[in-house]
Amino acid sequence: MRLAAKSAHFMRFVRQVLHLSLPYFNSTEKWKARALLVAIIALNLAAVYMLVLLNEWNRVFYDALQNKDSAVFWTQLGRFTYLAMIFIVIAVYRFYLTQLLQVRWRAWMTRDLMRRWLTGQAFYRMELGRYAGAPAPDTGAAGLPEPGQRVPDNPDQRLQEDVNLFTSQTVGLSMGALNAVVTLVSFVGILWSLSGSFSFNIGGHDFTIPGFMVWMAVLYCGVGSVLTHYIGRPLIGLNFEQQKREADFRHHLVRVREYSESIALDKGEAVENRNLDTRFTSALANYLKLIAKQKQLVGFTALFGQAATVFPFIIAAPRFFSGAIQLGELMQISSAFDRVQGALSWFVDNYDSLASWRATTERLTSFEAALSKQNQASTQAQQAQAAMNSGAIEAQDLTLQLPAGVTLLQGATLHAAPGEHTLVQGPSGSGKSTLLRALAGIWPWATGRVALPPRTMVIPQRPYFPDGALRGALAYPDNASDYTDDQLKQALNDALLPGLTGRLDDRDNWTQKLSGGEQQRLAIARVLLKKPAWVLADEATSALDMAAEQNLYEKLRSLTQHAGGALLSIAHRPTVAPFHLRRWQLQPIEGGETSARYRVETSAIT
């Protein structure tokens, strides 16, 4: 039963490796990939063949030494030189082509996963899903994890580190295994023919074991492999855990860097230090367990390797001393035993790497599976959205939920026609931003139908600006070269940022360098540059003084008005109301007539 479970585990692992590997060997690069693979296999086989020739050389060479035959000695040295030369060429190209395959495979796989991660908001939905504690609604949230299902953490680690590890381990270990098998097959034959048989007598019956040395090698390595497996088994789990804890530690270091200013203002250094220390200590604690296990394993494999040097001599010595074999044959036996033992102990020697390979494969498989699910879900969502592009902002029978299952809105029907500038208001936390996310088509826990006109832009509460030249931050996500300097400067001037017009080529971390108000004006400059017909603005001017707010709202309103669209804004200040014609007010529902917490009341702004 345990054996059946183990083999099922093993088959699952093989399927996972194949599932992750085959796409590359069937991709557009397939011919290059397959040619490299075939070349590497051929070089591995050639290397084993060279070892067989060198083993045969051993016998002739040591016999010449024992017979003090200098002519044969020198001829054999000459033979050794050219055998060694060929071996070196094979070794060099085997190394080079193996590396080439690994690097090409890594490049292809990283790009493929990266593209899928950045397709259809998979990166966003996976982050949302990671903290989700409740079931997603039946529709609209396809692809989100079920409750209790583990969502892959730290996608950055998977893309940067795991793909690299997986491709190098898969090539390295599968070639190592191939080498071991071919070496085993070749040298078992040699060892068998050299080793003679072992005869003994029990109870008057004579028994003879042919190929005695082969059985000794099998016994030796069999015992070694079983012991290694038992000593090293915990390494698989420990390796997996180590990668996770290290990534966790790194993730929090990055967060401190990202929020350095807020932490400094809060004087949160001590807390951060404690939090980071907890994570680091946890990584360290696991690492200590890991090295303690590795120590045992190294101790055992070193003992096993050392004992293997003398073991064949001990077994074959009686035949040498009785004169049954010459020194040459003894050395050939020792070298063949060494090869057979080496091949049989491949598992023992690579236990650590195999454990890490399994952990890497496990992590990449869950990441890939999550991506497949997300990509499928987002294709459906995009198809649905494409079918619903309309000339107005519309929501029909819209229900908004939170990941934990709380229903914010239920069955809301909303409409904003061209020119119908709308202000969304409601208490903090009532779901205004979530409504906007749903209208923009990115909130997975939304059901019903939403339609958004083409040429719509969203100004989020926390706009994003990539590091680099200011012109890139302004044009994002378009290319800066799509706009002339005059257009960029005009947009900055219109957004009340004349001070930045001379800095278009300055490179900086704009999210950190610009003040909150400057960032909001830069986000508005982006809209003024691109001139969309519809603008959804979430607290787009909350950090500005009233005069600037009025000025920019006027510009946004007239921009959308002239382009045949409208403005839909979330804003708390009453002074922005005059720029809108209608109000969507999120009102708390008292008395529990539905399970939703809020309803939307629409009214005209007079």
Ligand SMILES: Nc1ncnc2c1ncn2[C@@H]1O[C@H](COP(=O)(O)OP(=O)(O)OP(=O)(O)O)[C@@H](O)[C@H]1O
């Ligand atoms: N990713 C998320 N996971 C879980 N809960 C969320 C998530 N995003 C928002 N929420 C919750 O949804 C509710 C509505 O949030 P939302 O940001 O839409 O409110 P809001 O009305 O825009 O608030 P504010 O006026 O303060 O900006 C809040 O209770 C918030 O905690």
